[in-house]
Amino acid sequence: MAAPTSQQPSVTEREARQVAEAAREQGWRKPSFAKELFLGRFRLDLIHPHPQPAGEDVRRGEEFLAKLRDFCETRIDSARIEREARIPDEVINGLKELGALGMKIDIKYGGLGLTQVYYNRALALVGSANPAIGALLSAHQSIGVPQPLKIFGTQEQKDTFLPRCARTDITAFLLTEPDVGSDPARLATTAVPDGDSYVLDGVKLWTTNGVVADLLVVMARVPKTDGRKGGITAFVVEADSEGITVENRNAFMGLRGLENGVTRFHRVRVPAANRIGPEGAGLKIALTTLNTGRLSLPAMCVGAGKWCLKIAREWSAAREQWGKPVAFHEAVGQKISFIAATTFALEAVVDLSSQMADENRNDIRIEAALAKLYGSEMGCLMADELVQIRGGRGFETAESLAARGERAVPAEQLLRDLRINRIFEGSTEIMHLLIAREAVDAHLSVAGDLIDPEKSLSDKAKAGAKAGGFYARWLPKLVAGPGQLPTSYGEFHPDGHVDLSGHLRYVERSARKLARSTFYAMSRWQGKMETKQGFLGRIVDIGAELFAMSAACVRAEHLRATGEHGREAYQLADVFCSQSRVRVDELFGRLWHNTDELDRKVTKGVLGGSYTWLEEGVVDPSGDGAWIADATPGPSKRENVHRPIR
Numbered sequence: 001m002a003a004p005t006s007q008q009p010s011v012t013e014r015e016a017r018q019v020a021e022a023a024r025e026q027g028w029r030k031p032s033f034a035k036e037l038f039l040g041r042f043r044l045d046l047i048h049p050h051p052q053p054a055g056e057d058v059r060r061g062e063e064f065l066a067k068l069r070d071f072c073e074t075r076i077d078s079a080r081i082e083r084e085a086r087i088p089d090e091v092i093n094g095l096k097e098l099g100a101l102g103m104k105i106d107i108k109y110g111g112l113g114l115t116q117v118y119y120n121r122a123l124a125l126v127g128s129a130n131p132a133i134g135a136l137l138s139a140h141q142s143i144g145v146p147q148p149l150k151i152f153g154t155q156e157q158k159d160t161f162l163p164r165c166a167r168t169d170i171t172a173f174l175l176t177e178p179d180v181g182s183d184p185a186r187l188a189t190t191a192v193p194d195g196d197s198y199v200l201d202g203v204k205l206w207t208t209n210g211v212v213a214d215l216l217v218v219m220a221r222v223p224k225t226d227g228r229k230g231g232i233t234a235f236v237v238e239a240d241s242e243g244i245t246v247e248n249r250n251a252f253m254g255l256r257g258l259e260n261g262v263t264r265f266h267r268v269r270v271p272a273a274n275r276i277g278p279e280g281a282g283l284k285i286a287l288t289t290l291n292t293g294r295l296s297l298p299a300m301c302v303g304a305g306k307w308c309l310k311i312a313r314e315w316s317a318a319r320e321q322w323g324k325p326v327a328f329h330e331a332v333g334q335k336i337s338f339i340a341a342t343t344f345a346l347e348a349v350v351d352l353s354s355q356m357a358d359e360n361r362n363d364i365r366i367e368a369a370l371a372k373l374y375g376s377e378m379g380c381l382m383a384d385e386l387v388q389i390r391g392g393r394g395f396e397t398a399e400s401l402a403a404r405g406e407r408a409v410p411a412e413q414l415l416r417d418l419r420i421n422r423i424f425e426g427s428t429e430i431m432h433l434l435i436a437r438e439a440v441d442a443h444l445s446v447a448g449d450l451i452d453p454e455k456s457l458s459d460k461a462k463a464g465a466k467a468g469g470f471y472a473r474w475l476p477k478l479v480a481g482p483g484q485l486p487t488s489y490g491e492f493h494p495d496g497h498v499d500l501s502g503h504l505r506y507v508e509r510s511a512r513k514l515a516r517s518t519f520y521a522m523s524r525w526q527g528k529m530e531t532k533q534g535f536l537g538r539i540v541d542i543g544a545e546l547f548a549m550s551a552a553c554v555r556a557e558h559l560r561a562t563g564e565h566g567r568e569a570y571q572l573a574d575v576f577c578s579q580s581r582v583r584v585d586e587l588f589g590r591l592w593h594n595t596d597e598l599d600r601k602v603t604k605g606v607l608g609g610s611y612t613w614l615e616e617g618v619v620d621p622s623g624d625g626a627w628i629a630d631a632t633p634g635p636s637k638r639e640n641v642h643r644p645i646r
Contacts, residue, residue, distance in 0.1 A: 028441075033550075034366035038439035038543050040478045040515025042508040044489070046362060047550065050558035051355040053117055061118030064099070068122055071098055072129035079398060081130050082413060085256040089645050092170075092212075095137070100126070102166030104141045105150075109162035116292060116354040123296050124303030131417040132257030134300045136170070139208040142293035143425070144171030145215045145236055148285050152234075152277045161215065161236060169214035170645065172239075174204040174263060175286060178631040182430045184219070184283055187232055188631065189265065191220035198222070198235065198275070200243075200268040203631040211249045211259040212645050213239045218265070219282045231280025235270050240644070243268040245636035254416030262629075264636045290425060292357045294368045297421050298350050298375025304418055305343030305379065308386040311409055312336050315390060326389070335385040341576035342378050344569070345548045348555035349374060366438050367547065373431040374544040376421035383415040429533070436536035439543065440529075443522055446470040471519075478516050483508030492557055497570045500553045503577035507546050510584060514542050517591055534596040542587045545580045552576050 028035065033046040053061075075094050081087055095101065103119045105111025114122065119141070127134025141147065146165045149157055165171055180186050189202025200220050210216070216237040224230030237244070248262040277285055316327035316336060326332045353367045387394035390411050393401060398408035422428050446467045455463070482488040483505040492500040518539060522529055529536075556573035560566030605611055 028363055030361065030363040032363040032366055034370055034543065034547055035363070035438065035441070037511050037546055037550075038366075038514065038518070038539075039442055039474075040512040042481070042483070042504075042511045042550075044504065044550070044554075047352060047356070048554045048557070049561075050352065050554050051359050051361075053115055053355060053358065057115045057118070057358075060112070061114055061121070064103070064112060064114060065118065065122060065125060067098060068100065068125055071095070072126055076126075076129045076133065078130040078410070079408065081132060081257040082410070083399065085251070087130070087133060087136065087257040087259075091133070092136070092645050095133070096167060099167070100137055101140060101168075101170070102146075103137070105146050105162055105166040109158065110166040111146075111162070112166075116295065116357045117351060120295055120299035120302075120350055120354050123299045124306070127300035128303040128307050130257065131300065131304075131414075132255045134296075134303075135255055135258055136209060138296040138300070139173065140165070140171050142296040143173040143217075143286075143289055144209065144213075145169075145217050146171065147289045147293055148217060148234060148276055149236070151288060152281075152285050156273070157236065157276070165215065170209055170212055171215045171217065172207050172209035172213040173217045173286075174207050174210065175219045176204065176206050178203060178205045178629045182427065184232060187219065187221050188633075189218070189220040190633075191222050191233055191235065191270070193222065193228070193272075194269075196272050197269045198272060200235070200237070200265040200270055201633040202265050203633070204263045204265075205629075205631075206250065206260055207246075207263045208258060208260045210239075210263050211246055211261040211641060212643055213259075214644055215239060216263075217276070218270075219286065220265075222279045229278075229280050232282035233279045234276040234282040234285045236274040236276060237268065237270050239642065241268050241270070244642070245638065245640045246642035247636055247638040247640075249641050252420065254413070254419055261641065266633065266635045291365045291368055294372040294425055295350060295354055295357070297424060298346060298371040298379075299354075301375040301379030301418065301421060302343065302347045302350055304414060305339065305346055305382050307414070308382045309336075309339050309343055311411065312339055312386055312389050315409075332389055335389055337575060338579065339382050339385060341572055341579055342382055344555075344572040345552040345576040345580075346375050346378055348551040348573075349548050352551045352554065366435060369426075369431055369435050369438075370540075370544045370547050372425065373428060373435065373540070374548055376418075376424075377428060379418045379421060380415070383411070383418050387411050387415055429537070432537040432540045433533065435540045435543070439539065440518060440522070442470075443518070475519070478512045478519075481508050481512055483510075483512070492553055494560065497560065497567060498574045500556060500570060500573055500577070503549055503574070503581070504553055506577075506581060507549050510542070510546055510588075513588065514539065514546070517588070521591075532596070534594060534599075535591060538587045538591055538594075542584055545584045545587070549577045549580050 031043070031046055033043055036043040036046070071094060076091060077088075099112045100122070102109075102111030103114045103122055104116075105113070107113040123134050123138055126137060144165070145161055149161060153161075161169075175184065175187075177188055180188065189200065189204065191198040191200050198220075200218065202220065204210070204218070207213075207216075216239050218235045218237045219232055220235065222228065222230040222233045243266045245264045245266070246261045247264055250258075250260045250262065252258065252260070276282075313327075313336070316332060317325050319326045321329065327336060349367075349371050353364055353371050356362045356364050356367065390409065393406070393409070394411045397412060398410040402408035426434060446463070485505075488508070489501040489504040492504055521532070521535060521539075525532055552573040556566070556569040559569040602611075
């Protein structure tokens with residue numbers, strides 16, 4: 001058996017991109033509303049009429065939500081979790097008894113078999129009681145052992161592990177390392193084949209649930225040899241295996257009950273039967289798992305938005321300034337309107353994406369990524385606005401408020417708890433790049449060789465001919481469309497309701513404008529397009545707004561058609577779309593009028609030391625230590641803080 005290496009894999013930028021590209025799903029076997037949107041095609045037929053869950057799914061889902069609500073109201077003390085920075089064991093055991101660990105696991109394995117729609121509603125509910133509990137359940141089921149086994153596991157693996165995951169065993173997902181974040185090509189943890197086993201060595205960071213986990217999904221690099229493909233590979237690992245040490249329980253600005261740690265592997269033997277999929281398929285498994293797994297975070301942001309709206313409504317009616325409730329002062333009223341409209345739209349995005357995932361008719365990889373991106377950004381904005389509405393009380397802790405006799409509203413805690421969502425499961429910046437790559441996939445598939453500097457002249461000539469045919473058919477369709485006809489989407493202007501059809505016409509026109517802008521940028525920058533992260537980020541943000549506007553309108557019409565608050569839903573969709581259009585117009589303007597080039601120059605100057613004089617006049621309260629902790633493989637020198645819950 002080869003000895004573990006302490007060297008970080010050395011990879012070039014191109015090699016890193018190749019690893020990421022190889023992990024992508026290459027084909028589009030099913031239609032995608034968001035993909036079409038980025039191509040300038042507004043396929044409303046893919047999302048309207050709003051897809052509906054089956055009656056039995058609704059019955060089982062509502063039945064569980066009722067039980068979960070009672071549990072949240074009677075068994076969860078969020079203030080205690082915040083105070084003690086730990087979820088009590090009896091709460092976790094109660095969730096196990098309730099079946100919450102198996103919400104997404106099939107009934108035949110002992111799970112509840114809930115749909116994605118009801119799983120997300122359950123997360124929104126429990127996350128509103130305490131976000132750390134929502135994170136525990138989400139990490140266990142959305143990215144932990146159950147989901148990758150459901151998609152890629154063998155029948156034997158499912159029979160062995162899923163019943164445990166459904167009722168007793170908490171799971172965690174281990175990919176990140178001290179010096180490896182969103183660049184998995186540099187993954188250093190190794191899995192060396194040895195007979196009918198693999199031997200794991202390495203260190204994993206930010207292992208959500210890792211402190212209390214019973215089972216782990218571990219991503220490790222199998223060395224490439226003459227007879228072995230090797231590559232990043234996924235394994236199911238027993239958390240109490242010899243050689244595993246949880247070296248630290250990490251503490252954060254929010255989610256104080258989160259059981260997140262640092263896990264060291266030293267010559268940990270894992271049976272080959274525990275490998276998920278073939279060698280080298282680890283990243284593809286991780287990305288495919290996240291296609292729907294990412295929906296859990298925006299689902300909990302929906303729950304946060306609902307709570308923000310409740311508190312904003314109650315407080316703004318009770319608090320008076322200058323002779324009237326603060327809600328009727330325009331500066332505060334605008335914030336309340338933003339929270340209400342955004343919560344409605346975000347719930348529309350999550351429910352629509354979730355129902356499409358359940359029906360499995362559409363490819364929702366872009367929709368789920370947009371939901372995560374949009375939900376995490378908007379969730380933070382809503383929480384920040386609530387703190388502002390509450391004023392000094394928004395900055396004060398719930399414990400302090402209660403101590404002086406006022407309602408213990410944890411507004412500042414929500415702001416801290418939500419902040420991680422802009423980083424979890426792909427930071428906003430990485431999500432921009434991931435979505436942008438999918439958004440330009442059609443262009444790269446026909447013109448990729450044309451802008452690749454390493455391709456031969458003959459390859460470029462073939463690509464040029466292919467691209468010419470594609471663009472000759474595609475570009476003329478971006479000139480005009482239904483968005484220019486005043487009668488289009490007339491069903492969204494029913495009698496007695498506000499008119500949403502104009503917003504959908506705006507979406508259709510903007511989708512074509514977005515596609516034209518993308519084409520122009522590719523023509524202008526060609527191979528350098530991937531370095532224009534500011535531009536790509538704005539392209540994606542425009543797409544996110546257009547998707548949210550579409551979902552909001554479709555949800556409003558669905559609620560009107562079913563007789564559930566239709567008039568109010570139309571009003572919320574109208575104000576959201578009006579607010580969104582302001583943001584979209586600004587983003588379109590910033591595509592070509594921005595400070596990107598100036599920012600690059602200043603950044604270069606900062607790193608080159610040109611502005612160190614600007615840092616004078618302060619002291620640095622930071623402690624001593626390395627910027628990145630040493631992750632050299634070897635035996636642990638620290639106490640094992642792993643504590644399985646029984």
